[in-house]
Amino acid sequence: MRPEIIEFVDKLPVRAFVRSVEEYPYHWHEALEIVQVFKGSVHISLGNDELLLHENDLAVINMNELHRIVKSRQDNQILIMQIDSGFYRKLLGDRYLFLYCCSSYHETKAPDRYKKLKGYVARLIEALKAKPQAGHHKNIENLVTAMLHYLTYNFDLLRWGYGTVAFEERQVERLKQIALYSNKNCDRTLGLKELAAEIEVSLHHLSHDIKNKFGFTFQELLYYSRIERAAKLLLSSDRRIMDIAMECGFSDPKYLIKHFKLNFGCTPSKFRKAHQADGKALAAQARYQDYPLSEADKYSG
Numbered sequence: 001m002r003p004e005i006i007e008f009v010d011k012l013p014v015r016a017f018v019r020s021v022e023e024y025p026y027h028w029h030e031a032l033e034i035v036q037v038f039k040g041s042v043h044i045s046l047g048n049d050e051l052l053l054h055e056n057d058l059a060v061i062n063m064n065e066l067h068r069i070v071k072s073r074q075d076n077q078i079l080i081m082q083i084d085s086g087f088y089r090k091l092l093g094d095r096y097l098f099l100y101c102c103s104s105y106h107e108t109k110a111p112d113r114y115k116k117l118k119g120y121v122a123r124l125i126e127a128l129k130a131k132p133q134a135g136h137h138k139n140i141e142n143l144v145t146a147m148l149h150y151l152t153y154n155f156d157l158l159r160w161g162y163g164t165v166a167f168e169e170r171q172v173e174r175l176k177q178i179a180l181y182s183n184k185n186c187d188r189t190l191g192l193k194e195l196a197a198e199i200e201v202s203l204h205h206l207s208h209d210i211k212n213k214f215g216f217t218f219q220e221l222l223y224y225s226r227i228e229r230a231a232k233l234l235l236s237s238d239r240r241i242m243d244i245a246m247e248c249g250f251s252d253p254k255y256l257i258k259h260f261k262l263n264f265g266c267t268p269s270k271f272r273k274a275h276q277a278d279g280k281a282l283a284a285q286a287r288y289q290d291y292p293l294s295e296a297d298k299y300s301g
Contacts, residue, residue: 034058037057175210
């Protein structure tokens, strides 16, 4: 489950199922995932972010994003739709970086955008339920393609940030350069001055763009990406915290501990103790019940 391997059948680039979840522990996977609540509510942890999704809320979980799903006080039924990362990358190449899509946060500011996305999800459910016949695969691929293009333009974090007004494309390209450069050098201590020189922009403009777009400084964003990587290593290995700190770009374990506490509210060792488990224990922790996709008919319209 860490990472979780997802298999797509019949050469389709998407799969979907309806599930009632008690608990699905921290994990990540290559697939892009869309979660929509049909009934009740669920807690979803996305890295250090805690979301409470209610009926008809929808959220996107990015490829390889650390997450877990836990039941709230209400019983739930949720749709989980997963899209093959290979299909996505073949379609969009390196234009894809990170999607920010969570209706409980800003659907009220962009209702039409979410309404259209939910429409794509509903049409895909109908297509997946349909009896295979001539053109069945192509119809599904076309729907997935249209939805991915819509998602990528309308919910791209680097284009929209956490708001609803898009940046100019010149600024978008600059942000993409920043993200790509940071990802390639995640094991180094990067300074904003060095980065500004690398992408040939003034230090002032670069600092302003990042803070204005995300509400965080460059260093805060960089530290979070390293902390999420450290969290995955804590869950998937028995490596020493000192070694994990070094691999994730921290010169001293005390800096990893400091930033881990800021992001996850606990030390790395406490996080590992609470959430690490072998395959058998993880399987026992994952408590849910699956339903046929036709169960979605109860909530259509």
